[in-house]
Amino acid sequence: MEHTRWLDDEEQRTWRAFLAATRLVLDRVERQMSQESGIPQTYYELLVRLSEAPDRTLRMSALADTALSSRSRLSHAVARLEETGWVERSACLTDRRGSFARLTDEGMAALEAAAPGHVETVRTAVFDPLTRDQQAALRDVAETIVAALADGAHPLGVGAPEPATADHT
DSSP states (O other): OOOOOOOHHHHHHHHHHHHHHHHHHHHHHHHHOOOOOOOOOOHHHHHHHHHHHHGGGGEEHHHHHHHHHHHHHHHHHHHHHHHTTTTEEOOOOSSTEEEEEEEHHHHHHHHHHHHHHHHHIIIIIIITTHHHHHHHHHHHHHHHHHHHTTTTTOOOTTTOOOSSSOOOO
């Protein structure tokens, strides 16, 4: 290892504030999801991604990419969602290795039931404490970090056009 580029005092303060903020927000959201809907945040995110896709269907590899998940972790999560009846998996007819995940009507209903509490928690934890200018700055910073780490892709819909369907955050 060559020269270590240590964080200066301001960078250290920024890093620690970033860590604390992300942990507190994610903990708050996970706690709300668990208490009110029983849906883990990671599963909720998969349901949202599927709800925004044409025909509420995505190829498993695309779902893994947008959820920033490994293929094996995604496969396990989709299996659990299949058990609840919220997602159906089907084989790809043109590629024997590929498969699709589709959000069922039951899954859509579960998502719609969970969305109001989820969005209120996100609004309270992230948006209410910030001015519009701070929200724009936060978005700019987050999109910059995602672009630097995501190999040019647009995971999580960052930089992608807004979906035509209802926003379930």
